[in-house]
Amino acid sequence: FSNPHFIGNRSVITHLMEWKYDDIGDECERFLGPYGYGGVQVSPVNEHAIMDGRPWYERYQPVSYDIHTRSGDEQQFRRMVQRCNKAGVRIYVDIVLNHMTDGQSGLGTNGHHYDGVAMQYPGVPFGPNDFHGHETRPTNDLEIHNYSNRIEARNCRLVGLRDLKQQSEYVKQKQVDFLNHLIDIGVAGFRSDASTHQWPDDLRSIYSRLHNLNNEFFTENSHPFIYHETIYYGGNGINSNEYTSLGRIIEFRFYKEITNVFRNNNQLRWLRNFGTEWGLVPSGDALVMIDSHDLRVGHTGQLGFNINCFEARLLKAATAFMLAWNYGIPRVMSSYFWDQIIRDGKDVNDWVGPPTDQHGNILSVHPNPDMTCNHEWICEHRWREIYNMVKFKLIAGQEPVNNWWDNGDNQIAFSRGNRAFIAINLQKNGNDHDKNLQKRLQTGLPPGIYCDIISGNLINNRCMGKSIQVDKNGLSDIYVGHDEFDAFVAYHIGARV
Ligand code: ARE
Incomplete structure (x- = not known):
């Protein structure tokens, strides 16, 4: 369950949060396929509660396992899966198996009634016996208070x-049926929501009944890729390694340590051995990110510490490191615009759902000629600095990190074998001269002229941005001014003049 089934050397997932399936299908064909993305995480696809104001998090309150949300119905979902697979891009569905809705009642997105107080979900159907109650000896009010207590967290x-x-066998079977339905349609795998709140053995038992992936798109005997949301930062919380035998885990320590470094709370030079030596799980067990649908608004993290699209320069630099470093499977967050208003360290608009028209239909995505999207959609995955680092990773392949250099502080550079080279400058101390990265460095690259893919593309054999000349020994003058638009430069053998 830990193989993402990417095609070729593709290696990056993007989460197109709340996008409509028709738009994702378009995006696979016109952008993600051609620019080398490996897959898309789609927001939960099953029927969920319709909540007042339509917050984004209503999608995390299931009402049934029918494929029907504002992103589209089952037919549209099927069409998207077909189109994306044909474009070489895999689909991963965010699955919410831990729970149903909260204690309200109302209608779901496919018209099913639900009643959270009576615990009635006729759309499945689930009734009160399908839920944990007092017999499993949880807390008095049935709520999780102590996230580190295994029984409490799960029951x-x-x-x-x-x-x-x-x-319960009955609950398991309903969930198995749902996942198999998605597998048969042609998805490549799942993000398992709130994994720490489910018993590993229950998940194991559910996964053991899953079909092989659809062999119209995948080789025989392929198993779905499953990555688990286990928020573990060390200490006595529930250790994410309880889940590594089930697939991959989302390694939250990755984003936390990288964010800490890029915010200058720790020196960049220490990144030299970043990975398991820092206590992270082995690379093959991890999926990593800088931003996520939760972190963006301060959920599961701390606003002001997390890096989201409102700090674009920092987000691009941290994402570049994630994509240049050889660790885990990276996921790039792609968000929509919301009016961030911070009061007392909290974003009062942290609930705001996707952009819609006056009838509540999610707006379509219309790319501009400069590759950005209509302003409602941030489309981080389309920013040049980010899509070109996706290409960098594709070209770097499995080459090792070589030619590490640092200034003993917050300037670093390294190559990936002799295929790609990156330099990052976040130096804040010293005079202007010290703050600029200006150094003759070993790039590992074969001799030639290379375009910096961060400041511009290679078009008609000309660099639209900066460039370097690499001599016959692989040396080149590298420059990243401290006040430049982007805090890094990157070169690879695919952008050589
Ligand atoms: C909303 C309201 C709540 C309300 C609830 C029910 O915000 O106030 O009580 O509805 O009415 C998302 C949103 C939630 C939302 C929920 C349901 O983020 O705000 O609740 O949808 O609509 C823990 C879990 C982790 C979970 C986070 C949110 O361990 O699994 O909490 N993350 C996933 C998703 C979320 C999603 C859900 C789960 C629910 O990624 O998007 O919630 O499906 C420490 C602990 C962590 C803990 C974290 C919380 O770090 O170690 O375990 O995460 O604090 O910050």
């Missing part, structure tokens, strides 16, 4: 959400 309610009893 109690996460923020009031009705907690499914996955020990």
